Amino acid sequence: MPEALILGAGGFLGLHALDALRALGEEPRCGRRARSNVLGLRSRKARMASADLDDEASLVEAMRGCDRVLHLAGHYPRTSLDPATATRTGLEQSRRVLNAAAAAGVQRLVYVSSTATVAPNPEGLSDERHSYPSPPSHGLYHALKWQMERLFLDEQRFEVRVACPSGCLGPGDLRVGTSALLIALARGMDPPHPDGTVALVDARDVGQGLARLLLAERAPKRLILSAENHRLHELLCSVAPRYGVPEPSPALSAAEAIARADEEEARSVRENRRPALSREIVDLVVHGQPLSARLAEEQLGLRWTPLSQTLDALDAWARRLSLIPSAKDQPPCSAPPTRPASSASSPT
Amino acid sequence: MRISGPPLPPLPVGGLTEAIEAIGYRRQPWLTVVRGREEQAFSGAELHALAARWQAAIEGAGLEPGERAVVLFPNDERWVAAFLGLLRAGGVAVPLAFPASLSDPAEAMRRLQPLLTAADPRLVLTTPELAPFVALPSVTQPASSPATGAAPVRGEDPAFIQFTSGSLGQPRGAVISHRAALSCTFSMGLAMALGPVDRGISWLPLYHDMGLVGALLCPLFFGFPLDLMRPGDFLLHPSRFLSRAAHIGATVAAAPDFGWKACARRARLPPGDLSRWRVALNGAEPVHRSTIEEFQAAFGPHGFRESAMRPSYGLAENTLGVALYEPRDPAPDLQHEGRLLPSVGSPLPGVEVEVDPQGEIRVRSASLMSGYFRDPEASAAALDDGWLRTGDLGQIHQGQLYISGRIKDLVIHNGVKFHPYDIERVAAEAAGSPPNGAVALARPGPEAEELVVVVEVSGRNSEGVDRRVRGALVDQLGLRPDQVLTVAPGALPRTTSGKVRRPAARALFGGQHA
Amino acid sequence: MLSPAHQTRILGILTDLTAIPSAEIQPGDRLSEDLGMDSVTRMELVSMLAEQFDLDIELEEAVAVEDVRGILALAEARLGHG
Numbered sequence: 001m002p003e004a005l006i007l008g009a010g011g012f013l014g015l016h017a018l019d020a021l022r023a024l025g026e027e028p029r030c031g032r033r034a035r036s037n038v039l040g041l042r043s044r045k046a047r048m049a050s051a052d053l054d055d056e057a058s059l060v061e062a063m064r065g066c067d068r069v070l071h072l073a074g075h076y077p078r079t080s081l082d083p084a085t086a087t088r089t090g091l092e093q094s095r096r097v098l099n100a101a102a103a104a105g106v107q108r109l110v111y112v113s114s115t116a117t118v119a120p121n122p123e124g125l126s127d128e129r130h131s132y133p134s135p136p137s138h139g140l141y142h143a144l145k146w147q148m149e150r151l152f153l154d155e156q157r158f159e160v161r162v163a164c165p166s167g168c169l170g171p172g173d174l175r176v177g178t179s180a181l182l183i184a185l186a187r188g189m190d191p192p193h194p195d196g197t198v199a200l201v202d203a204r205d206v207g208q209g210l211a212r213l214l215l216a217e218r219a220p221k222r223l224i225l226s227a228e229n230h231r232l233h234e235l236l237c238s239v240a241p242r243y244g245v246p247e248p249s250p251a252l253s254a255a256e257a258i259a260r261a262d263e264e265e266a267r268s269v270r271e272n273r274r275p276a277l278s279r280e281i282v283d284l285v286v287h288g289q290p291l292s293a294r295l296a297e298e299q300l301g302l303r304w305t306p307l308s309q310t311l312d313a314l315d316a317w318a319r320r321l322s323l324i325p326s327a328k329d330q331p332p333c334s335a336p337p338t339r340p341a342s343s344a345s346s347p348t
Numbered sequence: 349m350r351i352s353g354p355p356l357p358p359l360p361v362g363g364l365t366e367a368i369e370a371i372g373y374r375r376q377p378w379l380t381v382v383r384g385r386e387e388q389a390f391s392g393a394e395l396h397a398l399a400a401r402w403q404a405a406i407e408g409a410g411l412e413p414g415e416r417a418v419v420l421f422p423n424d425e426r427w428v429a430a431f432l433g434l435l436r437a438g439g440v441a442v443p444l445a446f447p448a449s450l451s452d453p454a455e456a457m458r459r460l461q462p463l464l465t466a467a468d469p470r471l472v473l474t475t476p477e478l479a480p481f482v483a484l485p486s487v488t489q490p491a492s493s494p495a496t497g498a499a500p501v502r503g504e505d506p507a508f509i510q511f512t513s514g515s516l517g518q519p520r521g522a523v524i525s526h527r528a529a530l531s532c533t534f535s536m537g538l539a540m541a542l543g544p545v546d547r548g549i550s551w552l553p554l555y556h557d558m559g560l561v562g563a564l565l566c567p568l569f570f571g572f573p574l575d576l577m578r579p580g581d582f583l584l585h586p587s588r589f590l591s592r593a594a595h596i597g598a599t600v601a602a603a604p605d606f607g608w609k610a611c612a613r614r615a616r617l618p619p620g621d622l623s624r625w626r627v628a629l630n631g632a633e634p635v636h637r638s639t640i641e642e643f644q645a646a647f648g649p650h651g652f653r654e655s656a657m658r659p660s661y662g663l664a665e666n667t668l669g670v671a672l673y674e675p676r677d678p679a680p681d682l683q684h685e686g687r688l689l690p691s692v693g694s695p696l697p698g699v700e701v702e703v704d705p706q707g708e709i710r711v712r713s714a715s716l717m718s719g720y721f722r723d724p725e726a727s728a729a730a731l732d733d734g735w736l737r738t739g740d741l742g743q744i745h746q747g748q749l750y751i752s753g754r755i756k757d758l759v760i761h762n763g764v765k766f767h768p769y770d771i772e773r774v775a776a777e778a779a780g781s782p783p784n785g786a787v788a789l790a791r792p793g794p795e796a797e798e799l800v801v802v803v804e805v806s807g808r809n810s811e812g813v814d815r816r817v818r819g820a821l822v823d824q825l826g827l828r829p830d831q832v833l834t835v836a837p838g839a840l841p842r843t844t845s846g847k848v849r850r851p852a853a854r855a856l857f858g859g860q861h862a
Numbered sequence: 863m864l865s866p867a868h869q870t871r872i873l874g875i876l877t878d879l880t881a882i883p884s885a886e887i888q889p890g891d892r893l894s895e896d897l898g899m900d901s902v903t904r905m906e907l908v909s910m911l912a913e914q915f916d917l918d919i920e921l922e923e924a925v926a927v928e929d930v931r932g933i934l935a936l937a938e939a940r941l942g943h944g
Binding site: 383384385448449451578580581583584585586606610614616761762815817818819820821822823826827828829831 | 880881882892894895896897898899900901902903905906908909910912913919920921922924925926928
């Protein structure tokens with residue numbers, strides 16, 4: 001039987017997609033770069049194949065005998081300081097993946113993009129129909145994700161499906177995006193943050209969605225994977241009691257947040273550490289849209305884990321790894337439930 | 349005294365239909381049907397497509413969401429696909445026992461008539477051979493093209509009705525909601541640590557609660573493949589079941605005690621390596637220490653791990669599982685009236701168990717039935733303020749549950765429950781005695797519980813009465829008594845109103861061995 | 863014809879399973895109605911026959927056996943004469 005290949009299987013979402021595919025009886029090959037962290041793949045006894053996005057021959061070799069490829073390894077610039085290099089790298093790597101897939105005879109490729117490519121809907125929730133006609137000018141992250149997604153959507157040699165997961169939360173998170181803010185909050189660090197709409201989704205649901213998108217006979221060309229829409233500041237306030245920490249300081253204005261993030265990123269490069277606030281997350285929050293993932297529910301039969309359950313799972317994981325202090329008198333289940341600002345999914 | 353399992357985490361999906369959708373994405377074999385020496389594998393996608401075609405046929409026959417349909421097939425892909433298709437159509441499944449022999453289909457259907465009457469279904473899903481003998485609209489084939497999408501269901505909607513006894517007098521159908529079915533499956537799966545790497549094998553009939561939940565819903569929900577055998581193939585060739593389990597590297601299987609005993613006693617050939625086997629669930633009837641020991645003695649040398657044999661307790665009114673023995677938490681047998689009772693472990697996640705002052709086991713969980721179908725009186729008697737009165741007697745000792753007997757005078761024979769009333773009626777009629785002229789008693793035997801039928805016979809009817817009673821019981825109930833005793837009219841102890849006094853009868857006749 | 867020794871062994875199996883003395887078992891006796899065997903015991907009968915004579919018998923043949931004559935005929939067909 002033809003196999004599936006996952007590019008980026010060792011990452012946060014990749015491992016969840018691998019778990020979901022295995023639950024469906026697939027034993028996908030997992031592409032690995034020479035120096036990448038493969039602890040998660042090792043502990044799962046995954047089958048690994050060398051695949052480097054900067055080496056097209058290695059990609060063709062890894063894809064040989066595979067009819068489907070799940071690509072979660074799209075370029076993710078650590079900072080927004082060098083747009084030219086980041087854009088060149090992202091687009092070149094994307095072309096290599098596409099060319100290798102064509103050469104290896106792949107029939108279907110699922111590319112994992114971002115909800116950064118979903119444009120606002122003045123009348124309400126945004127869905128798959130709302131996209132920007134040209135690269136949005138919010139910042140590097142949005143522009144790069146738009147250009148990369150365009151390349152994949154334009155592919156004619158084989159079938160491409162694009163998944164746009166919103167802010168992913170859940171066990172295994174490598175402390176990026178919204179969960180970085182949540183963990184900082186839980187550690188009592190009062191993280192500086194802008195305010196805006198954040199669409200969130202359980203990473204396990206995204207894994208399930210990606211697995212189904214890869215295997216389904218028929219599916220839409222572009223699909224949003226997202227559960228709930230929240231206002232970021234309100235969300236941080238509502239989860240503070242869960243960790244027994246005070247409510248966070250008021251949100252920064254958009255301009256303040258952008259200036260602060262640019263400054264943090266410059267310093268993080270000098271000091272070789274993670275920025276306390278990244279430009280990418282600021283852009284995502286400031287320009288965030290409330291989303292609807294009805295299409296994924298209808299077409300793939302997906303259901304979304306409520307945020308409170310996702311946070312329970314995230315907390316349990318983060319406590320085990322001592323990323324946040326263990327609960328003493330604050331069991332996660334007794335924390336007040338988080339309240340969606342507006343629900344992306346109608347009650348079922 | 350009350351004991352509770354760990355909390356049941358929130359259910360990850362809202363209905364069985366969602367689990368059915370998930371299996372449709374599986375390209376790998378999910379169900380392998382084994383008929384004799386032949387086998388046929390179906391991927392999750394193939395089975396899903398087949399279920400969608402059954403759904404189209406069922407909807408085409410006019411079944412509306414919430415309506416009942418009888419599922420009457422042999423233990424193969426037709427059963428599974430029609431059942432799943434029916435659930436996708438929003439229907440309520442009523443699984444009934446498929447006749448062992450089709451040599452007289454009219455007679456086979458006549459025997460099912462009391463259950464068909466009680467279930468009052470809109471449709472009967474069955475084979476082309478049986479359909480002409482069904483007095484109701486039937487569906488015997490999937491449609492040529494699939495239905496699109498599943499009907500929406502809510503957790504409280506009924507998913508299936510499990511008839512709990514072979515009773516002729518008063519068939520009782522436990523109504524199981526989607527939520528109860530999922531809770532039970534999830535709870536059992538957590539306790540057994542089921543997951544996609546598991547490999548299931550089963551010979552249990554799917555119309556039986558243990559077969560339906562243990563063998564079908566667990567693999568469906570936890571996404572692991574299942575090898576499904578026909579019960580007759582197992583009974584005829586226990587060796588084949590074991591060697592197949594070894595061959596495929598089975599990790600999980602469930603059966604009543606008599607099934608494991610049959611393996612230990614009658615398997616002829618060395619099965620092969622059984623070291624991957626993690627869970628051999630032993631339940632649905634009393635568990636005997638001798639069975640566990642014999643099975644271990646026979647298959648320990650082939651790698652079967654002692655920790656894999658897991659005594660359990662369950663009943664259809666709780667969908668299935670209530671308690672499960674955990675070998676990491678060992679418990680000694682309990683001495684009870686000269687017998688050794690193995691522990692059936694502690695409650696499953698989300699299940700609470702208590703033993704009331706009369707010794708009756710009561711159960712509370714999210715897996716409880718909604719009630720007995722169209723029987724408010726029996727439902728009210730069984731469900732008391734959210735607690736199920738099981739009718740089983742038990743003891744709680746150091747957090748472990750032990751089953752010591754039954755309060756209701758039910759007779760469990762090969763995992764099937766019978767009401768003594770039915771046995772007595774049939775026996776009295778066959779013996780030519782008045783309706784209250786017989787009593788059915790269960791007594792502890794050297795290995796399993798034994799069924800004794802005592803009939804009052806007058807001299808002129810006594811010729812061949814033993815054979816007549818045995819023949820009638822098998823013929824009408826599929827039940828074989830261990831002993832038939834004949835006594836003179838008036839020998840049975842009675843109340844002033846003429847009812848047989850069961851405890852006194854048991855004291856008089858229950859201790860005798862043939 | 864089945865040899866007398868084989869016949870005796872088969873009747874012995876029937877006696878083990880039904881507690882009815884061999885002398886009382888007639889070829890025309892039906893397994894269920896006359897000998898009181900349920901479906902599990904009937905399978906056990908064929909299974910024990912297969913075991914004692916080292917035969918491979920399939921379910922379809924087993925369910926077709928309805929009386930004592932049937933089980934003797936099945937044995938005869940498989941064991942041949944003598």
